[in-house]
Amino acid sequence: MNPEQFLKEYETSDLEHTIGMIAEDAVYWFSDGTHHVGKQEVEAAFRHNFESIQDEKYSLHDVKWILQTEDAAVCIFRFAWSGIVRGEPASGEGRGTAVLKREGDSWRMAHEHLSKGEHSANLG
Numbered sequence: 753m754n755p756e757q758f759l760k761e762y763e764t765s766d767l768e769h770t771i772g773m774i775a776e777d778a779v780y781w782f783s784d785g786t787h788h789v790g791k792q793e794v795e796a797a798f799r800h801n802f803e804s805i806q807d808e809k810y811s812l813h814d815v816k817w818i819l820q821t822e823d824a825a826v827c828i829f830r831f832a833w834s835g836i837v838r839g840e841p842a843s844g845e846g847r848g849t850a851v852l853k854r855e856g857d858s859w860r861m862a863h864e865h866l867s868k869g870e871h872s873a874n875l876g
Contacts, residue, residue: 755817755825755852758859763812767802771795775853775860783846783866805842808835812848825852825859831866 753761762773771791780788780797788794802808810833819826827850834843851863 753859755820755827755859756815758852759812759815759827759850762861763810767798771798773859773861775855775862778861779863781865781867783844783868805833805835805837808833823854826850 758773762770765773771794774791774794776791778789778791778794780794782788782797786797788797810831812829812831815827815829817825817827829848829850830845831848832843832845834841836842846866846868848867849863849865850861852859853862854860
């Protein structure tokens with residue numbers, strides 16, 4: 753699997769599979785200002801979001817790969833989500849950075865940084 757395939761699988765997988773794609777020493781920064789260090793904290797945050805947002809839809813677009821080597825890959829992207837929170841429709845969007853690292857024959861998500869705001873994936 754290459755980094756592009758990994759990211760697509762990460763975006764579209766169910767919760768349990770996605771958690772399996774996260775590195776043990778991962779660091780996540782979410783657009784709400786929270787941070788989660790280590791797979792256990794990231795997993796807890798994912799499970800909380802999964803329980804809090806019913807019928808969630810999450811998508812990535814405008815993905816721009818800015819580094820790819822045999823052992824690491826970094827991309828920037830736009831993200832959007834929607835779902836039902838406390839019985840009401842809710843949604844959000846923003847920009848993100850993903851850092852992937854190779855572990856043996858597999859890729860793992862080492863870092864994800866989500867923030868509010870615009871970015872242009874057209875970097876020239």
